Amino acid sequence: MKGGAGAGKSAIARSVAERCSEEGLLLGAFFFSAGDTSRNHVEKLVATLSSQISIILPDFRDTVATLIENDPLIFNRSIRTQFSTLITRPLSMVLANGNHPAASTVTPRLIIIDGLDECSSFESQRDLLFTLQEVTNTTTTHIRFLICSRPESHLNSAFSLPHMVTTLRNIFLDDDDYTAAQDIRVYLGGKFEQIKEGHPFKHTLPDPWPMPEMVDTLVDKSSGQFIYAATIIRYVDSPRHRPDQRLNAIFKLRPPFKDLPFTELDALYRLIISKAEDLPRVLDILAFPALYGYYSLRYIEAILQLEPRSVEVLLADLYSIVTISYGDVGFLHKSLTDFLAEPQRAGDLYQDLSRAQLSHVARMISFFSTHSASLRRNISAGPFDRVLWELHYSDNMKADYVSSDILQASQQFATFEFFRPFLTCNIPKLRNRTSSMGRNDKDFIQSYFRYLYCIKDVSQSTRLVYWEQMRQYCKCVLAVLDDNWSSNWNAHFLCMYYHLLHDLHCRLPWKLLYANIHHDLGDMHLGTFGDIMLCFGGRIWHPCSNDITRIFHDLIGDIKGEAIFAKSASFCLSFLCDEWLASQDAGRTYRIAGHDRRKKREHPWHWRQMVPRPPSLGTQLAVITFQKDWGNKICKLTSIRKALRYSIPDDGYTSIHVTTMHEHFQLLNPQVRNTGQAMSIKPEQPQQWLLYVFLLDLLPHILPLSGRYEPLVMMCRKKCFSSRSQIWPKKSRRARQAIDTYLRRMDLQEGGE
Template structure:
């Protein structure tokens, strides 16, 4: 618009409510849509507000994850039996929501897609919505109900006219709350159509919502969506929801609330089902496909890869299908020899220009950067990296944190770490320890090339831990003397785990260690330990 035409006004937008359009193009809200002959405006508004990328079979997603043949069979069948109401367990059958939770890379989306494919073929699926943090069209709840309503209209064509009329009667329906949208566009039409359903044909009832933790607007919207699903299932028995997510703390809390606790059934992939055999089968089949069809198959030995290599990869996966699938995608590159690529993935030769675990590393980086203080998270993760599972109480004292801080800081990292009873609880007063769910996380954080800006000098961190432990023991003795000998022997046990030959790159911070050691009241502590035969015996056991 030029400055010489100040009176020019933009054309008034057309009100399409209760209108029938016959062919042609129209512009509305600065977007252009092609209108099929005879299509009603209400349905077109529904389509406009839907999210195509969130469909389980969206063409937008290249090579979408699905379960490999003959893997995850028990889990998939359990979900299908639950959705159809044929599951034997009556208590499970009565639950209208199933929460499929698992750590990062455990294969939740692959299971959800495989369930969607089967239930769609069997006439049990109403709709799906796959959240994706990296896709701006599906990392929020805005298009959820419109997407589900569109799919339901296709599954049950008799609902299409009713839903279209509802949208035309309330053109701003998609600006209302998710709860109101569910009520008007899904529950009311389904109740009208399916309440009179009869016959042997199964009723489609399943709605799949995958990746709830990737709805990135804020954690409140994730919780509110769960409570909306609770309201929906409380007003109708016609819908069952399969919800998959990582076990984030706010989602654990929401599912454990009084509103949700009794209406959902939980499948925890890390606990309820062992993925080791499935991952090994997947690797065996994929390596066989490479041997039979790769362009450089003539370069491969008949014994490649050796069985122990497959077993080792399955073990390193720690239940993560993403780890195994990442290895396969790297190895099967048509531009390289598969045996050399596998050696690179196993660190048996220098990596190629494209690093083996780019996808997995991106996942770890995304989760860590979601923390309010990623640096503090890395300080805590240094302990299980260096020493294996490690007591929370000791981490808090060494890092000078308040009691309970570790659990709070790692609250949103339950897909990567566990905080619970240690496997060997030698100290009765200590109740919890931190350990990793996946070995590949240690590999990532210890590789400066992979971790990049998240990499830490763990040798230097070990010296700092030793220094702080010496100061704690010395200070405790000076203040409390023999009354705290039990605590001190525990700390001496800890220091025994910490002390190893110090790496040359850590020499820059040795001064602090030597200064702490010079202040350590060695003679007084040993004298008092000698007075108490129990503690002396304990210290002798430590030294062994």
């Protein structure tokens, strides 16, 4: 039977011993104790068990006495020899003769050994296990041994050996089927009732007491371990104090008393943690689950710069208070965090978790600055997330979340070199969602910039670090535009939209300024370059965006800014004038409306004369689905032309799906959903009309800021919007007026020159 520290193994062992003794089944019991010099080794184990058996079986006593007289030095021999000489052989002789008081009813065959892990020598523990296994297999006495222990790594290894498994049955006190939390709740409820009925100061207790939420917290803090609950009750039940005040002291609702409530529990924690060979390193590791809950072993090794798989080795002696599963390490006892965080309780094991957290942040910044992208996959932004959460919701001063190590790491962080490999990746074509920026890199850099933004006003040093990091990012983007994407209109458009249009002088409508052009408007996803622009563009995405916009305008000046706007306008016009995309959308629209354009083209006379003319496009019905109010989907039935013209909400652009009635009812059919056929009748990808409307609305705001750019001038002179612009005549008219104004300005500049 194994379980974590304080799980109640010894209490169960004592209860089993008492019950088996009453029923005549118990041969003997031995309880190891690390703090008792007479019970922390195996030297007295066989003598104690032999003495207990002698009381139960008088014939056994005579046989053992004779054996001791024949070999007075028997207690100096190995544990295996002692067991064989003083227990196994005489017990076999007595039971074989049947000369014992309980022969007519039951035969005592159980020996209980509790706290095996508290035996001082690891070798003695393993030797004892192998001796008991041999006794079980080779004797005819059918002795059964109940071994109770913490799940120490060396004991787990010994129990897992092939010759041990055949005679072993495991009982896990912390298994999922073990309802420890409910048992602890019942225990606490019963004990609190006893205190309210029999305590000397019961008349001082408020009603109700204790509050239900207090009991819930105690059950949660117990983490399935009875030692925590028992410690609470012993402390609260002190006859010299008011129970409600003692409980309030545990919840830190009043100053603590002279006697600390968790003395026994703290001694247990100190005993277990002190067993670790590399104690300073182990304490560094324990700070991670103490701060962040279950935490990845791989991330810990990366932050602390440890060898792979070394955390498991370092924590091998602590498996009774920590658990490792699915690559994460966590605490079996939630109260262990309180122990480590309180110097009065932990003593030399105390961990300043606030300082440890800042150390983790500084190490992360250094790690992402100095390691390659392949190695950066081994670490996440967890510490940053915790710090950012506390910065937003904690009452502490922002200065409490800054350290000299963080400032030094930030000053050395190479922002320009970090971004350049990602920004120079080939921009994929439209509809391609590939991205070479890893999830961990993206999470880190967003959290890092948010953190710098939160602490920028703490001191002059933090302010300088913040502005320098933002400036390095902006310089990197502009350098990449000049060196790699000087003729790429897509890249210039993204840079313009996310990093230049947020200037107050542009005065864009809200719905234009904060449209999610990556995901909602058709499928305009332009690779890693676009991902990075999205991460830091727009106040709705990142708090640094306004400062980044300000730096961009300072760096580019008027002439370069006009060039970027001109190339961005060229991108808009190239999309708005693309008749091929318009024909793709028209084809989809005609299919929804029930038209067959191929038949109309091949047999025009037959189509007009023999087949009744279908209703006009504006009267055909379809199911329109779009998102509104942060993801809530709205579905309505309307005509296609009305959907295209009026379904754009006033507060922004959002994804619109147009589905035929046939597709819609198929998807709603329970029989189709239950048979899995719904996967094959998904609605087609959203059309590009939303992106078209967005660019049509945006173009009049971009052209006034654009300088002379010959490709743009040539496209403007053609004035050749695609046919789908006819669906939005007012928007198209405004866009053409902006084009005329731009051409007149260019003509005046040319004439002036």
